[in-house]
Amino acid sequence: MRGRIAGIDRAGIGSVVNIGRRGLQRGMIAIHPLTGMGEIRPGDDLSTLIGDALDGLEQGAPQPGDVLVVTQKIVSKAEGRFVDLSTVTPGAEAQRLAGITLKDARLVELVLAEADTVVRAVPNVLITRHRLGHVMANSGIDRSNLGPGMGEHALLLPVDPDASAERLRAALVARFGASPAIVISDSFGRPWRYGVVGVAIGAAGLPSLVDRRGELDRDGRRLEVTQIALADMIATAAALATGEGAEGVPAALLRGLPMVDHPAAPVSALVRPLNEDLFQ
Amino acid sequence: MRGRIAGIDRAGIGSVVNIGRRGLQRGMIAIHPLTGMGEIRPGDDLSTLIGDALDGLEQGAPQPGDVLVVTQKIVSKAEGRFVDLSTVTPGAEAQRLAGITLKDARLVELVLAEADTVVRAVPNVLITRHRLGHVMANSGIDRSNLGPGMGEHALLLPVDPDASAERLRAALVARFGASPAIVISDSFGRPWRYGVVGVAIGAAGLPSLVDRRGELDRDGRRLEVTQIALADMIATAAALATGEGAEGVPAALLRGLPMVDHPAAPVSALVRPLNEDLFQ
Numbered sequence: 001m002r003g004r005i006a007g008i009d010r011a012g013i014g015s016v017v018n019i020g021r022r023g024l025q026r027g028m029i030a031i032h033p034l035t036g037m038g039e040i041r042p043g044d045d046l047s048t049l050i051g052d053a054l055d056g057l058e059q060g061a062p063q064p065g066d067v068l069v070v071t072q073k074i075v076s077k078a079e080g081r082f083v084d085l086s087t088v089t090p091g092a093e094a095q096r097l098a099g100i101t102l103k104d105a106r107l108v109e110l111v112l113a114e115a116d117t118v119v120r121a122v123p124n125v126l127i128t129r130h131r132l133g134h135v136m137a138n139s140g141i142d143r144s145n146l147g148p149g150m151g152e153h154a155l156l157l158p159v160d161p162d163a164s165a166e167r168l169r170a171a172l173v174a175r176f177g178a179s180p181a182i183v184i185s186d187s188f189g190r191p192w193r194y195g196v197v198g199v200a201i202g203a204a205g206l207p208s209l210v211d212r213r214g215e216l217d218r219d220g221r222r223l224e225v226t227q228i229a230l231a232d233m234i235a236t237a238a239a240l241a242t243g244e245g246a247e248g249v250p251a252a253l254l255r256g257l258p259m260v261d262h263p264a265a266p267v268s269a270l271v272r273p274l275n276e277d278l279f280q
Numbered sequence: 281m282r283g284r285i286a287g288i289d290r291a292g293i294g295s296v297v298n299i300g301r302r303g304l305q306r307g308m309i310a311i312h313p314l315t316g317m318g319e320i321r322p323g324d325d326l327s328t329l330i331g332d333a334l335d336g337l338e339q340g341a342p343q344p345g346d347v348l349v350v351t352q353k354i355v356s357k358a359e360g361r362f363v364d365l366s367t368v369t370p371g372a373e374a375q376r377l378a379g380i381t382l383k384d385a386r387l388v389e390l391v392l393a394e395a396d397t398v399v400r401a402v403p404n405v406l407i408t409r410h411r412l413g414h415v416m417a418n419s420g421i422d423r424s425n426l427g428p429g430m431g432e433h434a435l436l437l438p439v440d441p442d443a444s445a446e447r448l449r450a451a452l453v454a455r456f457g458a459s460p461a462i463v464i465s466d467s468f469g470r471p472w473r474y475g476v477v478g479v480a481i482g483a484a485g486l487p488s489l490v491d492r493r494g495e496l497d498r499d500g501r502r503l504e505v506t507q508i509a510l511a512d513m514i515a516t517a518a519a520l521a522t523g524e525g526a527e528g529v530p531a532a533l534l535r536g537l538p539m540v541d542h543p544a545a546p547v548s549a550l551v552r553p554l555n556e557d558l559f560q
Contacts, residue, residue: 027529029520031309135472144497151501191471191557192415193479193550195489195509197516209475217424218528221431229475236477237517240309240537248498249307257520270473277471
């Protein structure tokens, strides 16, 4: 961990480094909810809305090491990834899986169109490997909080979330002269544990995966944990503020994070190929 | 999300609610590293060391909704969960798996003693289902950062981490009259993604799993995501500050979290029984 955290005072962090309005206590990590963007619609310029929200946030001026986490839902909405279910005609496989999973066959058709493989289909559960490599429920397709009048629509993941993050970052650089790193977040279930946690599906300007292979522990012993899923951890931390999107908090600014100065890598670096699945 | 976050100002969170030394901006979540506890040894009273560290932290006085995340390593150390590998005689199964995984057969013997089942054994990888239900590498047994002279030792998980969390909480109540909720954190790999993230292995005083089944989204539609692994999310957020333990940050205090006022549930509530594994 060669980032900011490496420099913290081991004898305690009580001292205040900076008392100013943007003050950050030594070693502290801050998660600031970003609100006031209103309902996002297809074609909205997300970078303008987010830039305005950052302007309205006391801590919003970009500082080195900042990370902006944006929920998948508003990225997908701005990119117009809505599908009107009444336009979808389910094929035979979608109808078969809809019978097993008790889901709307038109939705299942979309799930299959977005997936490379079906991992699991049982009543109320349809887990796929998304074309981006993520193993997730319903290929990440969403029907909650789509906005007024969108009840018969579904919302797909962005076409290329790493590219979406990079575009947002470039637009914020153009506006502010600098940009926080960007993470696009979603929430996934896990095989052996109840409940969802935040995950990253796109990132720009930070190391999604931090490789510490070869580093030594405090006793000079080789570290056993060698790779850290930093983008997923940041997405999870931000999800404590953004929740499940029902609360009108579609983004968060994180400050004081460690390791973000390691070489940047997109979220695609986090995807383990199926043939390397270590758990089966 | 009926906790604090529900009350945030949707038009922006720029205003400072409390300018005092313990001020927290509206909707902000803060993660404060807790340091200065020194090397923890078997028999150390963790509640005293943590209480002293909280006293040294400007924000340390317990406030309602605070959560203290303590890394598994110092809990295990204080509980004396060291095993001297020179005292371990590997059985036939441990020797067989050591041959496959290229690991120390004595360590494998300990891994098996802590496990219900072996999930995966290939070169350099041994994944088990721990007796506590967690699916994890090496039954959570640790050989990094054990302290000077402990190179031939291994460190097991606490016997009952939910109970460890509850004891720590009771001791902090006795000292301060109130205690933050407690999460004991570890880091796990994931089947389909590279890199580890933080997870909770013990908790007291907060809802490890938040059940939102039956709640509606902003458009009156039933929420698709219904259970939130809050303790895991909090453990992950804290792990951004505590890292992999190599930096001398064995704990963190989190303030401003949502949902912690839901009914408390231990981490055992997060463990999905093997026969409910949805991903296979």
